[in-house]
Amino acid sequence: MEQLLTLDSLFTLFMLVLLQAVLGFDNLLYISLESQKAPKDKQSYVRKMGVGLAIILRIVLLFVLLQLIQYFQNPFLSMHSNTIVEFDLTGHSLIVLAGGIFIIYTAVKEIWHMMLMKEHEKVEGAQSKKSVKSVVTWIVVMNLVFSFDSILSAMALTSDMDYMPQLILMTIAIVLGGLLMIVMADKVSDFLQKNKMYEVLGLFILFIVGIMLLSEGGHLAKLKFFGNDVEQMSKATFYFVIITLVIIDIVQGRYQKNLLAKKAAQDKAIEEKQEASDF
Template sequence: MEGLFTIESLFTLFMLILLQVVLGFDNLLYISLESKKAPEDKQSYVRKLGVGLAIVLRIVLLFALMSLIQYFQDPFASLHDNSVIEFSFNIHSVIVLGGGVFIIYTAIKEIWHMMLMKEHAEIEPSKASIGKIITWIVIMNLVFSFDSILSAMALTSHMEFTGQIILMSIAIIAGGVMMIVLADKVANFLKKNKMYEVLGLFILLIVGIMLLSEGGHLAHLTLFGNPVTPMSKTTFYFVIIVLVLIDIVQGRYQKNLLKQKAVADKIVEKVKE
């Protein structure tokens, strides 16, 4: 226990919390969009309860990964020496691939609803129960947890087992509390700024693609002799920055066009007078 209060341990704890916050960004976006399926007066409750349950299950997952890590990494289905496809699936890769597929499906479905000019509130609350929404938030939170927990295990590999568990548990709880605090703020921002909802959905789509590439890499997936390589975090954040800049430029350009149109309409009205 004394080793937990050293400068090195405190710095490691800081890095673990920072890791939870950075890797929790995409999870936070998913929670904000998924919670919109609940009745408006229940959305904040759904977000907080979903994240709260996920914190408990993350700690359970931490213990499971620490004890059974080799079973998550051992392949259970393999195919080699094939010119079309090769793979070596393990539990970790299947979970990440499944999460990627579900997120891509969710993003495309919501984008399609937007294209049909239907409000989420008109089509979802009657179909999705609060329990179902919370369940999906918890499940996807656990999917997003894998990378952060494995990264945390790498950061604390120099420590004893007890020290690893304590530091990572503190980081998970701290990161979860931050998510509970920020979830409402992100959701309210998207609610007040509908135009950014489209941006958020496309970011979610890219998150799904990133998970698919990561899952394919973990499964050693090869298609027509070309191995699937994971999308790096640097590439991911670069794409996000580009999307945000495009959205800002597009928004300002549209405002300028509307101003020009308004001025032109006034000139036409004066000429007619």
């Protein structure tokens, strides 16, 4: 216990919570969008329940990874004789790849429905009937997919600590990070519901999250196509792309607003001119 009460341990705890918050942004966006598929009066409950269950399962996952980390990192399926594709598939890489594929599928499906307005109205009605249990389940599953990176990074930050203090410190960080995610998920979801135009931006960011997970999973699996390595998208690149998308969206929104105002002014001038000519 003495190791937990040192200034160094408290700073490490702060860094762990910060790490959970930074790495959890993409997860937060998914939770906010996925929860909208539940009935409106149940959406806040779905987010809290989903993240709450995920916190418990994250702690279980942390314990499992501390005990069996080598089984997640060692390859269980390899291919090197093929000139087209080569890989060393691990449990970690398989989970990340599956998560990336699912998120890209979800983002593309929602974007497609938005493009087809009539279809979107039907789907929107169908989504409102989606069961609370189903939405909570997907939030928990994807939360665990996103957990791998944050837990493994946290393990690297606390690698110099003894087993028990390391477990306790990381558990506290997971709980605090989860509580922060519950609060922020409600705020992000409310913002998206009040500003529907930003939902498109959110889906494209989610699409980039899927690409990032695919690149990460390919890198972990040492995936090669025609002898070329799959490189992992860095977090710096990811956040740069997000900032660029947000700036483009803001500029385009302002420009569109100015065009509409200009058109309204022109229409008003034409009407006034016609009224004057009538007299």
